[in-house]
Amino acid sequence: MVEIKTPEQIAKMREAGLVVAAIHAATREAAVPGSTTKDLDEVARKVIAEHGAKSNFLGYGGFPATICTSVNEVVVHGIPDDKTVLKDGDIISIDAGAIIDGWHGDAAYTAFVGSGHAPELVELSRVTEESMWAGIAAVKKGNKLIDVSRAIESYIRRQPRPATGKYGIVEDYGGHGIGSEMHMDPHLLNYVDKRRMLGRHNPKLVPGFCLAIEPMVSLGTPRTEVLEDDWTVITTDGSWSSHWEHSVALTENGPLVLTMPDGGKAKLAEYGVTTAPDPLG
Structure with missing residues (x-):
């Protein structure tokens, strides 16, 4: 069952989303050569405490940290520690x-550590991020979930191939509903698979519908494996990957990107999409 939110509940999710945005700003500044992934986790803990929020990652299924830190060939769910030095x-x-008052925010970004990154890595991150925005722009009344998947995949497939030969759209992980829990129905594929997107798996988008949209793209295979810690997900061929995510709510007045300071206004304008008014003013 898809949880449909009231405007008041979306306002609470907006509060949580702005805490996530603050975590992103602080960790981006701290992600420098010589810092450890545990250092970044400590930064995130401090931001959450300063905002009177709770972590929805810490303890989730036994996860031992406040954020996921996934370096290079790690796709998602990397565990911060004091051994991984950037x-x-x-x-x-x-x-x-x-979490604010029981309502969740969730978002991810790819950061570049230091300087001198290979052009194909810069392009990988750009393609992944832009595919996310293409998916967000498809969150509108009258569309179905598959239209979001199609927008993400279509954007990636239209891009010039990298020197490695292809972009791998990760198959085993995707976006999800979000609200009173971090992960809820529906599951959102980042590509179109009509066999897996039938009936209740392809709901119509209506006001109150909230999604965390998160493409994961590699410079090689779409296939992944989980390491012995039961969390860390890597590409099976060792190719580096990018991951971007934002939480978005569909309202009567259009989409609102809950985890962006401006609600997604500037970026969605590039797609001709007008965002909903910010419920927090």
């Missing part, structure tokens, strides 16, 4: 969440 040229996905 180096010049690394890329890292930082996935963060927060």
Whole structure:
């Protein structure tokens, strides 16, 4: 069952989303050569405490940290520790969440550590991020969930191929509903699979519908494996990957990106989409 939110509940999710945005800003500044992924986790913990929020990652299914820190070939769910030291040229996905009064926010971004990154890595992150925005722009009344998947995949497929030969759209992980829990129905594929998107798996988008849209793209295979810690997900061929995510609510007045400071207004304007008014003013 898809949880449909009231305007008041979306306002609470907006509060949580702005805490996530603050985590992103602080960890982006801290993701420098020589810092450890545990350092970044401590930064996130401090931001959450300062905002009077709770972490929705810490303890989730036994996860031992406040954020996920996924470096290079790690796609998602990397566990922060004091052994992983960031180096010049690394890329890292930082996935963060927060809870305000029982309502969740969740978003991720890919950061470049230091300087001198290969052009194909810069392009990989751009393609992944833009495919997310294409998916967000498809969150509108009258569309179905498959239209979001199609927008994400279509954007990626239209891009020039990288030197490695292809972009791999990760198959085993995707976006999800969000609200009174971090992960809820429906599951959102980042590609179109009509066999898996039938009936209740392809709901119509209506006001009150909230999604976390998160494409994961590699410079090689779409296939992944989980390491012995039961969390860390890597590409099976060792290719580096990018991960971007935002939580978005569909309202009577259009979409609102809950985890962006401006609600997604500037970016969605590029797609000719007008965002809903911010319920927090």
